[in-house]
Amino acid sequence: MVKEKPDLSFWQIWNMCFGFLGIQFGFALQNANVSRIFQTLGAEMDTIPLLWIAGPVTGLIVQPIVGHFSDKTWTRLGRRRPYFLYGAMVTSLALIAMPNAGVLWVAAGMLWIMDAAINVSMEPFRAFVGDNLPKRQQAKGYAMQSFFIGVGAVVASMLPWILAKFGVSNEAPEGMIPDTVRYAFYAGAVVLFAAVGWTVYRSREYSPEQLAEFEAQESGERHHSERREAAAYRRSAFAWLSPGLLASGAIYLWGWDPQLYILSVALTVFGLIQLWVSRGRASGKADNGLSTVMDDLFAMPTPMKQLAVVQFFSWFALFAMWIYTTAAVTSVHFGSSDPSSAAFNEGANWVGVLFAAYNGFSAIAAIVIPVMVRQLGLRMAHLINLLLGAAGLASFLVISDPTLLLVAMVGVGFAWASILSLPYAMLAGCLPAAKMGVYMGIFNFFIVIPQLLAASVLGLILRMGFDNQPIYALAIGAVSLVIAGVAALRVNQNGAALAQSPSVS
Numbered sequence: 001m002v003k004e005k006p007d008l009s010f011w012q013i014w015n016m017c018f019g020f021l022g023i024q025f026g027f028a029l030q031n032a033n034v035s036r037i038f039q040t041l042g043a044e045m046d047t048i049p050l051l052w053i054a055g056p057v058t059g060l061i062v063q064p065i066v067g068h069f070s071d072k073t074w075t076r077l078g079r080r081r082p083y084f085l086y087g088a089m090v091t092s093l094a095l096i097a098m099p100n101a102g103v104l105w106v107a108a109g110m111l112w113i114m115d116a117a118i119n120v121s122m123e124p125f126r127a128f129v130g131d132n133l134p135k136r137q138q139a140k141g142y143a144m145q146s147f148f149i150g151v152g153a154v155v156a157s158m159l160p161w162i163l164a165k166f167g168v169s170n171e172a173p174e175g176m177i178p179d180t181v182r183y184a185f186y187a188g189a190v191v192l193f194a195a196v197g198w199t200v201y202r203s204r205e206y207s208p209e210q211l212a213e214f215e216a217q218e219s220g221e222r223h224h225s226e227r228r229e230a231a232a233y234r235r236s237a238f239a240w241l242s243p244g245l246l247a248s249g250a251i252y253l254w255g256w257d258p259q260l261y262i263l264s265v266a267l268t269v270f271g272l273i274q275l276w277v278s279r280g281r282a283s284g285k286a287d288n289g290l291s292t293v294m295d296d297l298f299a300m301p302t303p304m305k306q307l308a309v310v311q312f313f314s315w316f317a318l319f320a321m322w323i324y325t326t327a328a329v330t331s332v333h334f335g336s337s338d339p340s341s342a343a344f345n346e347g348a349n350w351v352g353v354l355f356a357a358y359n360g361f362s363a364i365a366a367i368v369i370p371v372m373v374r375q376l377g378l379r380m381a382h383l384i385n386l387l388l389g390a391a392g393l394a395s396f397l398v399i400s401d402p403t404l405l406l407v408a409m410v411g412v413g414f415a416w417a418s419i420l421s422l423p424y425a426m427l428a429g430c431l432p433a434a435k436m437g438v439y440m441g442i443f444n445f446f447i448v449i450p451q452l453l454a455a456s457v458l459g460l461i462l463r464m465g466f467d468n469q470p471i472y473a474l475a476i477g478a479v480s481l482v483i484a485g486v487a488a489l490r491v492n493q494n495g496a497a498l499a500q501s502p503s504v505s
Helices: 010-017 019-040 045-051 054-071 081-100 104-132 135-165 179-202 208-219 230-254 258-282 289-298 302-333 342-376 378-397 402-428 433-443 445-465 471-488
Strands: none
Touching: 010 019, 010 104, 010 135, 010 179, 019 081, 019 104, 019 135, 019 179, 019 302, 019 342, 045 104, 054 104, 054 433, 054 445, 081 104, 081 179, 104 135, 104 433, 135 179, 135 342, 135 402, 230 258, 258 289, 258 445, 289 433, 302 342, 302 378, 302 402, 302 433, 302 445, 302 471, 342 378, 342 402, 378 402, 378 471, 433 445, 445 471
16 A cells, blocks of 8 residues: 655654755855965955856756766665765865865865765755655755754854964965864864764665655656657757857957856857757657756746746855855955955954854744744745845945944845745645656756856956945845845745745754
């Protein structure tokens, strides 16, 4: 007899989400310190966004691939857990190596490796919730992940500041990374591996056969991808190739900003991928992983398409904040843009405290947001939280006392907690179990694409329109969050899972 997935206890959900504490520990160290490392190693302000493209590019490539293969994996460790473990091993090694990079290109390369490894671990964690929890508990699982993200990032973001308070040197010769940053990264490697190891050891997974039975019980039928015709891919390929090639030619001929190549090359590559899939399909070759992912991309459920707009503007704002907060606070609130000065390093450490603060507030928000959802619904709650985040980013322009920036982080924390839970709660009910991994990877496209856009145009916008003042990147982020909030009101909320409010209790 086919049974429904049983409800899991609080501690079972706790164990299966605990690894996210470690993943976010490494991710938060990266967010709070990578711009600082790049500046210390000699990066110019307008090249920092270009160096940051490691994250979005590796996410764009790795997450759907890992999602596709993890959907089809079954080993002694299970379906998703092998990816948790191996990704954590490589990430931990990269965390140890990165602060020892002596030159800029090595640090940039280590960022690529670190981001690829983090994505190998992170993407299956989202699918893990969908695999193990019944739909009525999925929102609770995503909120638990959001809680651990907040807790892990609080300590990680503050760690250089804490170490400095305990007497660890926060200054270094020109071109050298301070001990506070190096020791923080070493600690991050240990915490990340230990937390992910706990989830691998303490969690179990359903077999593919069990998941198929559960899905049949929940939906009444198995999901099958819509197989897109070769002609449709061919038409779409040229629609993407044409602007990509024309833009690349214009950038070269007229000497436009080289960072714009990120966009033109991305358009071209997406067009070439579709052309390759169309030729394979026209010749009758068997489908492979890439063609399947492309079919799934074009067959996204309607709520997922609507949420793509919300995610796009939300993550554009977040990327602007992660790239430019260090430069903005050190230059405006601490009065120094010299990475070797005491004022700059004091300001950079304070940014770590600010990032810890918004993650701490996000852990509190993960408890408060369910109340908002019950009173206002998912869409309105998400709108309000994003508006709070917009107000927080905008206030950087009017607050002069760096201590008062902690108040701004309240709004950012609510927005961050909401971004990490409510879109997934809105999405959970429309994804089939057999495609959970690949669709979570595809959903990541709409996190990655705005980051690529930010990396390619933010530096240009600041240089041309704002005298290269990084503080205005935060204002642009505030506007982007407002747009995301308004777009959230358009998301179709049909589906039983959407009625569930996230809770960590």
